[in-house]
Every structure is written in structure tokens, then in C-alpha cells.
Amino acid sequence: MSKSVPLVTTLSQLRPQSFASNLPQKLQGLLLPVIGLLLFLAIWNGVAKTIDTSLGQFPGPAQVWQQAGSLINEHSAQREKAEEFYARQEERNAARVAKDPGYEPRIRPFTGAPTYLDQIWTSLYTVMVGFLIASLVAVPVGILCGLSKSAYTAINPLIQLFKPVSPLAWLPLVTMVVSALYVSDDPMFAKSFVTSAFTVSLCCLWPTLINTVVGVSNIDKDLLNVSRVLRLKPLTHLTKIVLPSSIPMIFTGLRLSLGIGWMVLIAAEMLAQNPGLGKFVWDEFQNGSSESLARIMVAVLTIGAIGFVLDRVMLGIQRVVSWDKSSALR
Amino acid sequence: MTAKHLELTQVGIDFPTPKGPFNALTDVNLKIAKGEFVSLIGHSGCGKSTVLNIVAGLHQATTGGVILDGSEVREPGPERAVVFQNHSLLPWLSVYKNVELAVKQTQQGKSKKALRDWVMHNLELVHMTHALDKLPAEISGGMKQRVGIARALAMEPKVLLMDEPFGALDALTRAHLQDSLMEIHADLGNTVIMITHDVDEAVLLSDRIVMMTNGPSATIGEILNINLTRPRDRIALADNPEYNHYRHEVLTFLYEKQRKVEPVSAHRKNTSKGSSKGKKPDAA
Numbered sequence: 001m002s003k004s005v006p007l008v009t010t011l012s013q014l015r016p017q018s019f020a021s022n023l024p025q026k027l028q029g030l031l032l033p034v035i036g037l038l039l040f041l042a043i044w045n046g047v048a049k050t051i052d053t054s055l056g057q058f059p060g061p062a063q064v065w066q067q068a069g070s071l072i073n074e075h076s077a078q079r080e081k082a083e084e085f086y087a088r089q090e091e092r093n094a095a096r097v098a099k100d101p102g103y104e105p106r107i108r109p110f111t112g113a114p115t116y117l118d119q120i121w122t123s124l125y126t127v128m129v130g131f132l133i134a135s136l137v138a139v140p141v142g143i144l145c146g147l148s149k150s151a152y153t154a155i156n157p158l159i160q161l162f163k164p165v166s167p168l169a170w171l172p173l174v175t176m177v178v179s180a181l182y183v184s185d186d187p188m189f190a191k192s193f194v195t196s197a198f199t200v201s202l203c204c205l206w207p208t209l210i211n212t213v214v215g216v217s218n219i220d221k222d223l224l225n226v227s228r229v230l231r232l233k234p235l236t237h238l239t240k241i242v243l244p245s246s247i248p249m250i251f252t253g254l255r256l257s258l259g260i261g262w263m264v265l266i267a268a269e270m271l272a273q274n275p276g277l278g279k280f281v282w283d284e285f286q287n288g289s290s291e292s293l294a295r296i297m298v299a300v301l302t303i304g305a306i307g308f309v310l311d312r313v314m315l316g317i318q319r320v321v322s323w324d325k326s327s328a329l330r
Numbered sequence: 331m332t333a334k335h336l337e338l339t340q341v342g343i344d345f346p347t348p349k350g351p352f353n354a355l356t357d358v359n360l361k362i363a364k365g366e367f368v369s370l371i372g373h374s375g376c377g378k379s380t381v382l383n384i385v386a387g388l389h390q391a392t393t394g395g396v397i398l399d400g401s402e403v404r405e406p407g408p409e410r411a412v413v414f415q416n417h418s419l420l421p422w423l424s425v426y427k428n429v430e431l432a433v434k435q436t437q438q439g440k441s442k443k444a445l446r447d448w449v450m451h452n453l454e455l456v457h458m459t460h461a462l463d464k465l466p467a468e469i470s471g472g473m474k475q476r477v478g479i480a481r482a483l484a485m486e487p488k489v490l491l492m493d494e495p496f497g498a499l500d501a502l503t504r505a506h507l508q509d510s511l512m513e514i515h516a517d518l519g520n521t522v523i524m525i526t527h528d529v530d531e532a533v534l535l536s537d538r539i540v541m542m543t544n545g546p547s548a549t550i551g552e553i554l555n556i557n558l559t560r561p562r563d564r565i566a567l568a569d570n571p572e573y574n575h576y577r578h579e580v581l582t583f584l585y586e587k588q589r590k591v592e593p594v595s596a597h598r599k600n601t602s603k604g605s606s607k608g609k610k611p612d613a614a
Contacts (some may be wrong), residue, residue, distance in 0.1 A: 226414070245421075
């Protein structure tokens with residue numbers, strides 16, 4: 001890495017204390033995180049070797065890497081199996097149709113266990129749906145409370161009461177309510193999915209709601225006066241003044257909500273045994289093989305990476321939507 | 331010139347505070363003729379802005395009221411356009427869109443082309459047609475204030491209310507905008523009420539200067555008629571004895587009469603000298 005530093009250095013660059021600050025900015029931005037990461041891996045590796053659990057040694061980076069590979073292999077193996085399964089069915093059906101032209105061919109779905117990648121997809125899908133429902137409720141209600149002091153006074157006690165409630169306290173209630181109310185012979189979504197998504201929604205509501213209220217109620221007073229002088233109609237007032245000026249705060253709330261929703265979902269899946277990454281972690285824990293801890297560690301890193309990516313995606317959307325580019329930098 | 335254009339009668343206002351109502355203004359009586367340019371001058375906190383906000387309809391007078399062309403002012407409206415001290419352009423709209431928003435509100439039913447022409451006409455008045463697509467953050471403070479004025483003019487107001495429109499600008503930009511404002515006023519003949527801290531600005535621009543006493547319970551102290559011929563030229567006026575006489579009158583009111591009349595308010599004035607609004611009024 002040091003090779004990319006120009007060979008010709010000025011005197012000041014040779015002084016050790018100013019070396020780091022004189023590195024080209026871009027290189028520093030790349031180099032420092034890499035150093036941090038390497039340090040982390042080294043410490044992890046060192047510490048892992050000293051911990052012996054009943055499931056064997058705590059996995060180091062190498063084992064985790066290996067398990068990540070094997071999880072992906074299992075996934076492709078499962079896919080191959082599924083494809084073979086369908087191919088066999090088609091062959092059989094074709095043969096039978098040749099014998100008996102009146103026969104209507106049927107395809108049975110493949111029923112193999114969901115793989116790690118399937119579980120990731122389930123979790124992602126669930127969190128997005130839960131987050132979307134929460135946002136569709138929280139943003140309008142937040143705008144209403146920000147605009148109307150009486151609405152805020154009426155709703156505020158409820159916000160304060162429900163905001164600190166852990167998702168896991170809701171979970172049994174949500175599960176029972178969903179099984180009681182969501183009854184249909186041919187459900188569009190699995191009950192477990194509805195339960196998880198709804199639990200996520202309940203916890204995603206609050207940060208968006210509170211930040212939207214703060215954003216809307218803190219609009220520059222002069223801008224509100226401009227709106228009054230112009231006699232803007234309520235809808236124009238909303239679209240031209242309220243929404244643009246509160247968008248940075250709304251997005252802060254949305255990003256917090258999505259982060260919380262993602263954490264909540266994993267916990268809910270573990271507790272309720274609903275399909276997803278949480279269930280994967282719990283299953284591996286119950287499985288208790290010598291590889292389990294490494295596989296759980298893969299899940300931990302995946303959860304972190306996905307949480308990070310989700311936040312970046314929100315940031316990207318904010319950059320597109322918000323007029324204030326400076327507030328969308330972090 | 332009818333004296334019945336804009337009338338403030340016995341206007342007073344109390345603001346609720348935890349310690350009971352605070353009487354900010356009392357017995358403000360003022361008649362303004364059509365096309366007149368009136369400045370309100372006084373020390374910080376004397377309620378100049380409150381008078382303006384009552385005329386704008388942004389505040390409700392506790393006693394008395396304001397009548398514009400025979401009807402009472404009850405709420406804000408575009409016929410009493412306000413130019414705010416800190417421009418108050420919508421930061422997410424371009425220069426053009428900011429003015430367009432005001433035009434769309436006040437000129438409903440006009441064709442698209444007529445709307446565009448009217449926006450452009452008003453931006454031309456303030457010489458801002460070169461920055462149509464810029465956001466407010468991308469132009470200088472003086473330019474923002476120009477656009478703010480264009481937005482207010484575009485509403486075709488009966489009365490243009492300006493709350494220290496040039497207070498946040500440097501002296502050169504301010505002089506430039508004052509000249510522009512005089513031109514526009516000569517062209518359009520709007521009635522203007524302007525709040526200022528700047529004695530030169532008041533004398534240069536106004537037909538009348540309304541000098542306010544210190545609060546609480548502030549009211550109109552003196553009214554000074556400025557009988558200088560228009561168009562006025564700031565360089566020629568610099569040596570004009572009449573101009574300097576008017577200047578002297580205002581300075582005397584602000585620094586002698588208001589200091590001597592009420593010792594309590596003189597103390598208030600001294601303590602507020604360090605604040606941002608307590609600029610030296612004759613520094614321009």
C-alpha cells in the first residue's frame with residue numbers, strides 16, 4: 001500500500017507526526033478503514049482461539065469465511081435439487097400424456113428446507129413491507145400532529161406510552177390477533193409473514209412519527225408568514241411549504257425506523273420461529289453442531305451488512321428527494 | 331391623494347406573558363395616502379415590526395384597527411405584500427419558481443404565457459432575470475432581497491410592507507437596492523411602509539418619517555414630512571442643507587428626545603446597544 005505514496009516527499013512529509021495528515025485524502029479514506037478492519041480481524045482471531053465453548057472453539061475469521069462459502073454451496077445444491085425435481089416431474093408428465101392424451105399434467109411444488117439465501121430474502125421482504133406500512137401511517141399522522149397543536153396534544157400521550165414498548169411484548173398479541181382475524185382458505189401471505197411484518201410496523205412507527213412532528217412544527221416562522229400572506233390553500237401549503245421543509249427530519253425518522261425495524265425483525269423471527277434470518281440463527285443454535293457458531297457468526301455479519309445497505313439506500317433516496325443536499329451527507 | 335387610503339386608528343396590542351399582558355403598542359394613529367412612502371424608525375424593541383405585522387394582518391390588534399380602502403384588515407393577504415428582513419424565499423424553489431408561486435396565487439385564471447410574462451416583468455424590475463434557475467442558496471444576500479421584492483411586487487399589492495428590507499446587507503449593496511426601490515416606486519406608485527434603522531435611508535426614500543417612542547406602550551412620537559423633490563440623488567443630497575436638516579431632526583429625536591423623555595427606556599436602549607439589532611442608525 002505504501003508503494004502508491006509518491007516517492008518524492010517534501011521535508012514536512014518526512015516528519016512522522018504529519019505523515020498521516022499529508023497522505024492524499026482519497027488514499028487515507030481507503031487506507032484507514034482497511035487498517036481498522038485488519039486490526040479487528042486480528043483481535044477477533046486472537047481472542048477466538050482462547051474461547052472454548054461446549055460447541056467447540058469460538059469461530060475465527062477463517063472458519064466463518066469457510067461457512068459462508070458452504071452456506072452458498074448448500075443454496076446452489078438445493079437449487080439444483082429443485083430443478084431436478086421439476087425436470088423429473090415434467091418428464092413423467094410428458095410420458096404420461098403420451099400414453100393418455102386426456103391426462104392433465106400437474107406440477108407439485110418443491111418442498112426442500114429454505115436455504116440461508118432464502119431466509120435472507122424472506123427477512124428483507126418482511127422488513128420492507130413492515131416499514132412501508134409504518135411509514136404510510138407515521139408520516140401523515142406526524143404531519144397532522146405537527147400542523148395542529150390540538151391533534152398533537154391528543155396523540156402525544158399515546159406516543160409516549162407506546163414508544164418504549166419492546167417489540168417482543170407485542171409479539172404474542174400480534175400473533176393471536178393475526179391468527180384470529182387473518183383467516184382465509186387461500187391466504188395471499190403466510191400468517192408468520194403477517195405477524196412479523198406487523199410487529200416490525202409497530203416498532204417502526206415511532207421514530208418516523210416523532211421526527212415528522214418535530215420537522216413540521218419547526219418550520220421557519222417567516223416561511224409560514226409567506227404562506228399566510230399569499231393565502232396558500234391547505235394543499236398548496238402542504239406541498240410547497242410543509243413537506244419540503246420537513247423532508248430532512250422525516251428522512252432522519254425513516255432511517256431510524258428502518259434500522260430499528262431490522263433489529264426488531266431478527267428478534268421477532270427468533271422468538272416466533274417465523275421464517276427469516278432470526279429463525280436461521282435460532283435453528284443453528286438449537287442444532288448445536290461444531291459448525292453452528294461459525295454459521296451464526298455469518299448471520300451476524302450478514303445482518304450488519306444488510307442493515308448498513310438499507311441505511312445507504314434510504315440515504316440515496318433522501319439525496320434524490322430532498323432539496324437540501326447538505327443534510328443528506330451522513 | 332386621498333387621506334383615506336390606509337388608516338390606523340387607536341391601534342394597540344397586548345402580548346400575553348406569564349406575568350400578565352405586556353402592552354407593546356398603544357394609541358397608534360396614522361393616515362397614509364395612496365402612493366405615499368412612509369418609513370417607521372425607532373430604537374430596537376419599540377414595536378415598529380409589530381405595527382407592520384398588524385397592517386399585514388399577521389398580528390391582531392388588541393384595540394383599534396386598520397382600514398384599507400374602506401375595509402378592515404382581519405387576516406394577511408396579497409394586497410398587503412410583505413418583504414421580510416431575511417428575504418424568506420423558499421429555499422427549495424428557484425428564483426423563478428419563488429416569484430411564480432406568488433403570481434399563481436394572485437393572478438389565477440391568467441394564461442400560461444401571461445403568467446410567465448408577469449413573472450419575468452417583475453424579475454426585470456429588480457434586474458434578476460439572469461438567475462432564473464438558481465436556488466436562493468446560490469445567490470448573494472442582495473440578490474435574494476431583490477427576488478423577495480420582486481415576489482412582493484408580483485402580487486400587485488395595494489400596500490407594500492417592508493420589514494427592514496436592507497438591514498442584513500452591506501452598505502454598497504444597500505445603496506444599490508435603495509436606488510432600485512426608488513425607481514420602482516416612481517414607476518409603479520405603490521404605497522410603501524418601510525421599517526428601518528438607517529436614518530439616511532429613511533430620509534432618502536420617504537415622503538414621511540414616522541418616529542416611534544420607546545416601548546413598552548410605544549406609540550408615534552413625531553412625524554416628519556420630507557419635502558425633497560423626486561427623483562432624489564444621494565450624491566447631490568449629501569451637501570443639501572435641507573436633507574441634512576431632516577437628518578438632524580431624526581437623529582435628535584432618536585438620541586436626545588427619546589433618551590431624555592423616559593429615563594427607564596433610555597436605560598433599555600443603552601443595554602440593547604450591543605445586540606445585533608442595535609446598529610448605529612446613521613452608519614451607512
